[in-house]
Amino acid sequence: MARNFPHSYVVCTCKNVTLGEIIHAIKERGAKTLDDLDNLTDAGSCCGSCKNAQSDIGAEKMELYLEEILNKFNGK
Numbered sequence: 001m002a003r004n005f006p007h008s009y010v011v012c013t014c015k016n017v018t019l020g021e022i023i024h025a026i027k028e029r030g031a032k033t034l035d036d037l038d039n040l041t042d043a044g045s046c047c048g049s050c051k052n053a054q055s056d057i058g059a060e061k062m063e064l065y066l067e068e069i070l071n072k073f074n075g076k
């Protein structure tokens, strides 16, 4: 994730989940996988486009994916 997004940036537009909520779920609540994020924040539980580029079926592509955030904070 080379770009910088504000914590208020909405990563999952279906469920209106922000980057700040995702980071909180990863750092404070131990989310390690896309399923964990789904369970803890609801992110990715609707169309799935926000999960990763492969799942992005939207006409307009997402700028930031849940998988990128997980990878960054889980040190991959």
Ligand code: FES
Pocket: 011, 012, 013, 014, 015, 043, 044, 045, 046, 047, 048, 049, 050, 051
């Ligand atoms: S944008 Fe996240 S599930 Fe649709």
